[in-house]
Amino acid sequence: MTDHPSNASVASAASADADAFVAACRDAIGAAHVLTDPHDTAPFLTDWRRRYTGAARAVLRPGTTQEVAAIVKLANTHRVALVPQGGNTGLAGGATPDAAGGQAVVNLARLNRTRALDPSNNTITVEAGVVLAEVQNQARAAQRLFPLSLAAEGSCTIGGNLSTNAGGTAVLRYGNTRELCLGLEVVTPQGEIWDGLRALRKDNTGYDLRDLYIGAEGTLGIITAAVMKLYPLPAANVTALAALPSPHAALDFLALAHRCAGPLLTGFELMSDFCLRLVGKHFPQLRYPFAEPHAQIVLLELSDNESEAHARTLFEQMMEQALESGLVEDAVVAENLAQSRAFWDLREHIPLAQAEEGLNVKHDIGVPISRIGTFIEETDAAIAQAVPGARMVTFGHLGDGNLHYNVQAPEGVDAPAFLAQYQAPLNRIVYDSVHRHHGTFSAEHGLGQLKVDEATHYKAGVEIALMRTLKTAFDPLGLMNPGKVLR
Known part of the structure; x- marks a missing residue:
């Protein structure tokens, strides 16, 4: 008779x-x-939203790509799963x-060096732990623009931005993080280092491995460095708030803005009246920008x-057409940098105001632009x-x-009870509607563990x-961020 090891001995x-x-x-790091x-x-x-709290055998903080590779090789030897982490703002x-x-977190904050900045090639090569705002600042010091911009830019890192293919406020003009990346350095699940740090805009030499790793959330390997695109620093930014009667009017106004401004249009953010009322309630210093209420507000730049x-001059011509046609009910143009910043503060404080108001059901959805008005009405x-x-609370x-x-709980309803009762059915309503409109249930935040089941559905x-x-x-042992993106 063959003796089988007990569960206790296996665990030991x-x-x-x-x-x-x-x-x-x-010994390694x-x-x-x-x-x-x-x-x-x-x-x-x-996690940042305090939705998930895990446990770990250790938190590892390597300082070089070689140290990351050493950790991955050790993980293969000892069969320990790894969870890559940047600024932990996902x-x-x-x-x-x-x-x-049993898992180990690999935090990449110590990989924080800028390896090269080439103004003539309009590129910057940075390690995964460099904070997004630092990349922006270094680009600006060289009279260049790094256009990726989002609320967490003071703490999120380039590695995390790439791993989730982050979007932000300038996607309209410059695209997601994927469009801003030319090359990558990656530690594979076997602990090998792929040096794909090519600062090239044309390179047709086979499968595009770069695009496989971007948006993979660390499930195919660990990004350790990247070559990112830079752009000429604009001579001027003009920001305005426009009040509109409906999402349909906002879509018509977007079409007008495209016709008038073309590639100069870099931001076009929609915010419902309730969004800004909520901001004013919890942050009184950020006042409602118009004397009268309006169904929708657009922040454009x-x-x-x-x-x-x-x-x-271009802005004034565009606004004149919009007001005369009735698309826009009122508008205010920022007169200086401080006022422009105040307009953006209104937009960026919406998630903070929601948090102050209480727990809510969040959705990061995308639908074809032409369907947004109908999607909002139906849903x-x-x-x-x-x-x-x-x-x-509709914005974005x-x-x-x-x-x-x-979706915020009704006035006076206990928020935790609301979440417990309605989160699942509300998710189904929203995601089914998104699906009918040929959209996506995760436009820029990724799947992580939150939406992994929705992907299968x-x-x-x-x-x-x-x-x-x-x-x-890529990962036959299943040690790279298991349970994320795919079950």
Whole structure:
């Protein structure tokens, strides 16, 4: 008779192997950068929204690409799963370990060097842990623009931006992070280093590995550095707020702005009246910008390489047409940088005001731009029928079809109870509507662990099968961020 090991002995062996992994990591990257004490690891184990809290065998903080590669090789030897992490600002739980305690977090904040800045080639080469705002500042010092801009830019990192293919407020003109990247350096799941740091805009030499890693959320390998595109620094930015009667009018105004401004149009953000009322309620210093209420507000921005006078003249002509045609009910143009910043503060404080108001059901959806007005009308009506009194916080990047379509509990209703009762049915209403309109249930935040099941539900079987084939080919041991993107 063959004796089989007990569950206790298997668990003991696994624990011993994990302990050996941690000890080997101390030798590889230095004991000071291997965190195991609960007090030290706690900041790395909860996501930004505080929706997920995991446990980890250790938090590892490598300082070079070679150290990342050494960690991955050790993980292969000891069969320890790794969770790559940047600034830990993600909104889908993609950088949080599971609750079992056997995974290790690989935080890349120490990979924070700029390797090259080439103004003539309009490129900057940075490591994964460089904070987005630092890339913007270095570009500006060289009279260049790095256009990726989002609310977390003071703490999110380039590696995280690439891993989630972050969007932001300038996608309309410059595209998502994928469009801003020319080359990557990646540590593969086997611990090898792929040097794809090519600062080239044309390179037709086979499969585009770069685009596979971007948006993969660390499930195919760990991005350690990137070559990012820069652009000429605009001579002027002109910002305005326009009041409109409906989302349909906003779409017509967007078409007019495209005709009048063309590539100068760099921002076109939609905000409902309730969004700005909520901001004013919780941040009184940010006042409602118009004397009368309006159903929708658009924040738009032009970036001009000629002059501020040229930009303002163009802006005034566009606004004159919009007002005369009735698309726009009222408008105010920022007179200086401080007023422009105040306009953007209104937009950026919407998520903060929501948090102050209480728990809510968030959606990061995208539909074809032409369908946005109809989507909002139909889905608002379905939600009102399901939850009378629900308050819609609808805002986002209208210019690229991405809305943050959030549902706040009815006035006076306990927010946690509302979330527990209605989150699942509201998600189904919204995502089914998105699907009918040929959209996506995750436009810029990624899947992480939050939406991994939605992917299986809404994506075609052949697409999921192809994704699984890629995952198995790249990561046959399943050690790269398991449970994210795919189950």
